[in-house]
Every structure is written in structure tokens, then in C-alpha cells.
Amino acid sequence: MIAPRPIMTNRQVVSVVIVMLCGVALWIIPAEVDDGQTSFASGAALLPDLAVSLILFFVLLDLVISFARRISMTKVLEADVVIKRAQILGLLTVVGAMTVYAIALLLLGYLVASGLLLIFLMFCTGGRNIALIVVISVMAVAVLYLGMRYGFGIHLPALPNFTELKG
């Protein structure tokens, strides 16, 4: 049994989202840009407005062409993009881990936060040998920290900031 064709492909859904975001941007820009009284439309809002309008135009044109191809069965359809559980989980895992790392960096210090992040990322990317994961994490963090500290003179916050932890 052939699965019914969805109303819109993922590509078309993304195009519609971009069109909607362009609408929001065109609404926000006047409030965020002091256009002043510049001659010949060459004010501060010129390029932001032009850029959003061009995005809107190109994406709408792309959307129209893809709908036309879908309607006309003689034309070749572009392969759709797969967005399933693995894609969403992969994205959320890395983004979540890096956001937590950014928050933890000042609280736990570079050495602890980086070590924990590396262990987590290695586990998520398929590493299962715990001993090896720990060794790589410790070595990589040490090399990066010492390289930054003594090679380039960049002082990363190495240890937990107990003042921050106390609140």
C-alpha cells in the first residue's frame, strides 16, 4: 500500500516558516532601527529592510517553484529532507550539553566542566570504553588548558568559583 503524500514536504514547511519569520522581522525592524532623516532612502534601515525583503522574495520564489513542480507531474521533484527522532535528539543533546557547559563554566571551573562535557559527548557519539573515555577527557582538557595558559597567555577560570557557588 502506497503511503499518502503529505500536504507539504519538510522543505516547503521550512520555506513557510522563513516567510513567517521575515514578516516578523519586517514588523520588528522599524522599532529597532533609528532611521533618522537621511536623504535618498540611505538611512540605517535601508540594508536590513532590503535584506529581509530579498530573503522573502527568494524563499517565496523557491516555494512557488516547488509547488509548481509538485502539481506538474512531468517535473522532477527534489528529494525531501528527513527530520526524525534521531535528528531532533542529536540537535537537542549537543545544544543542551553546550548550554549547560556555558552555565557551569564559571561555577565549576574550566577543568571540571570541560572534563564532564567531554565524557558526556563521547558517550553520546558512541564511546563505550569508560576507562578510555576518562583518559582522553583528562588528557584533552589538560592539553587545552595548559596550551591556552602558557602558550597564549589566556587565563581560563580553572577551578570552581566558590563565591559564585555560595551565591
Next chain:
Amino acid sequence: MDALVAGILSVFTLGPLFGIAAGVAVGIFMGAIPGLTAAMAIALLSPITFGMEPITAIAFLVGIYKGGTFGGSISAILLNTPGSPEATATAFDGYPLAKSGQVKRALQMALFASVAGALLADLLLYAVAAPFSKIALKFGPTEVTFTVLFAFTFVAGLTGKSMLRGMAACAFGVLCAMIGLDPMSATPRMNFGYIELQDGLPLLPIAIGMLGVTEVILAVERSIERRQGNNANAIQSISETSGPPLPVAEFLTYWKTVLRSSLIGSVIGALPGIGASMAAFVGYGTARKYSKTPEKFGHGMLDGVAAPEAANSAVVGGSFVPLLTLGIPGNVTTALLIGTFLVHGIEPGPHVFKTNPTLIYGIFTILFVANFFNLGLGLLGSRLYSHIVKVPEYASYSVIGLTCLSGVYASSNSLFSIYVMIIFAVIGYFMKKFDYSFVAFLIGFVLAPEFEISFRSFLLVAQGNPIGLLFKSPIALFFCALTLLAIVRITWTEHGKTKKARRQS
């Protein structure tokens, strides 16, 4: 003639030669680490040159500049994370080559092309420094507007699967670059109340997020698919082997690409404000245009590594033309160099050729000699770097993730940069999935500030008659015609591809 000989001899002493060697080594190392650039190394290490002889100090800093330009390609090829923005185009074909087990060939092609491109550019610098400065002086707002417009169209049309999506990505890059201060009235623009956005969005977190972190997300995605039983993504390292080296004879067969890109890089380098990133993209786009197999670009073509590397390395020599003849720095690195020159009592400008010709020829010689140090140190290093590929995927991508975070944090000492990187990693991930060229985005972002000032000045100067002003400038008219030609040509090529696919289906 006496000045030329004296200039050359002044370099062949222990101090300057050691300065070049140390500078190149530091430059390669700094360039290879994502987030740390040659410009940053020069900024960090300039103070230690203040006690040196002027020629030794210049040798050290020029060495960093040269080494950093090549160093960026190492992480671009091995990790798909350009160490410096100008190495972005190198990753397009360098990384697929590394993944297919041709690490040494890709690294050595980058090195040979980089050295050859730089050598040609430095020879050109000797020959055309003075005459070319006269052409560069003619670039006003009208000319810059249409040159950048051509670059936008050319890159957006050639780097993605669809010109429309490429153009949209480029416009998005321009939009992101508008955040910060309006360059003409200095009023805040689109910073949404964040003080950190007053200076605009930083380039490095964006580039690293879109390229490096996106790869980490894809690695986690592959791991999840493996656990779900999809064996198509079996566990792997970047490549099982570093592969065979690149024979010099084979490299010489790419002479056309290297020569073409070197010329492109030299010309772009001599034009202030455009820089190595654009040279690399234009070099890449041109190599693809003239290739007999353009469809293979992006899948591991040696041409695709040679072209951007020769072009971005040639920019170094080219960028010294406006620096030494006009005193105008063409990019961040030369701007930092000018600062050091001034500390040593050297004031670059047209008069320096008369007042201190020995030093000028000494600088030309340093640029030339640094290429050989780059070659030697690069060859030694390529054996070392190629071992990275034997590391399992889970270890390499996790370390890439941490390196990206550390580099971005270290470059600004601010958590805000990390958040910017994460946001653009998400945007980059979707752009990659849905074929919105992030190259077009980056070129839009990098060139937008220059474009905005030129475009708005052009409109003001035109006094309501932009077409009339355009027709008064042959250079602008030439680039305008090239832009239209590029649009027609790329649209026609895309139409041809669609027709071919329809016939095959």
C-alpha cells in the same frame, strides 16, 4: 639596485631568519586551532617584538601571518572546522578528501598550493606594487558597491545546490551583519537591548558554530541512528588511513588552478577591505567554473583544495601593496602590523619607498623567504597532523566540540560568544540540512559592513540618479555587467541540470 641588494642581505642574518622560523611555527599552530587566528597571535605577541630589531620584529610577525594562513587549512581538512575564516572554502573539498582516506594528499596539496600561490604573489609584489596602487586608489563607493555585489552573486550562485536558496542565505548573512551600530550615524541598530551586540555579532563564534559544532551534532545524530539499528552509519574514524602523499609531479599538473587563484588572491589582496576569505571563495568558485567536472566539487577534488589555498595565501603578498604604498591596511592582520611598524618608527606610505627603500626590499624578501619556512615546517607537521584521522569518531568529534567552546571563550573571554556560537550552530545545522549555503551566508556576513558603507555613500553621491552615476564609472559598470552575466549563466546551468534530471527520470 643597491637598496635591493642591501634589503635582501639584511634578511639573511641570524635574527631575521630565526624570527621567520619562529613566526611561521607559531602561525601554523595558532591558525590550526579553531577560534585562534594569525591576527590574534600577532595581537598577543606584538609586545614581545618591541625590544627586537625592526627587521627581526617584522620577520617574526610576517612569519606568523604566513604560517597562520596555511595553518587554518589543517583543521579545515582534518576536522571540517576552519582554523581561520579564510580556510572555510578549503574545508569544502579538503574534508571529503580526508574522509575518503586521502589526508596526506589533501594536506600536502594545501601546503604546496599555499606556498606556490604565495611565491607567485610575492614575485608580483616586487613587480607591480607601485603601478597597482594607482588602480586601487580609483576604488570609490560606486566601484566597491558593484564589486561586492558581484562577489555576493558569484558565491551565492556557485556554492549551493540552488541559486535562490544561496541568495537567501547571503541576504541572511547581510541581515545578521547589520546588528550593532549604524556605521554612518553610530546609533544602535537591532541589538534588542543587549550591550554585547553593540559591536555587532562576532565572526568567529558564528563560523565555528556553523561549521564545527554542526559536525558534532551530526556525529551524535549518526550515533543515535546506529543505536536504532541503522547500519548505514557504522562506527568509523574520520578515515582509516592517512593515505599516500602527493607527489610534486602530480601537484605540478594543477599549475593552472594555482596560477589563476594566485592572480585572484594578489588582486583581491591589493584591494583594501575585501580580504583573504573572499579571495578563497572566488578562487574556489573560479576553479569550479573552469573545471571539466564541476559537479565533483564539494565531494573531494584536489582542485577544490588548491584553489582557495593558493588564493588566500596570495592575499598576504597582495595586502602589502596598499599597506606599504598607501599606508592602508586591507585587513585586520595588516592593521595590526601597521601598529607594530609605527612602534618601530616605520610609517608606511608612498614616501617610505624613498626614505627607507632597504627596509621595503627587506620586507619583500622576508615575505618571499617565509614561504620556504612554511613549506619545511608544513611538511614536517603534515606527518604529525595526519595521525589525527586515526582517532575514533567519538573521541575526535567530542574534542572538536570542546576545542570550539574553548577557542570561542578564549577569543573574547565572554560567555556571550558561546551562546552566539550555539545559536548559529542550530541555524547552521538547518541550513546544511535544507541546502541553504552557509558559505553564501558567511560571505554576506563578512562583506556586508563594507558593502553597506559603500552602497549608502553611492546613493548619497548619486543624488537620486544611481544609474547615471553607475554609467560614469567603467570599473563599476564592468562589475555590474559581470553580476548580470553571472545570474543569467547560473540560472541557465541550473535549468539545464533540471532538464537533464527530468530526461533521466
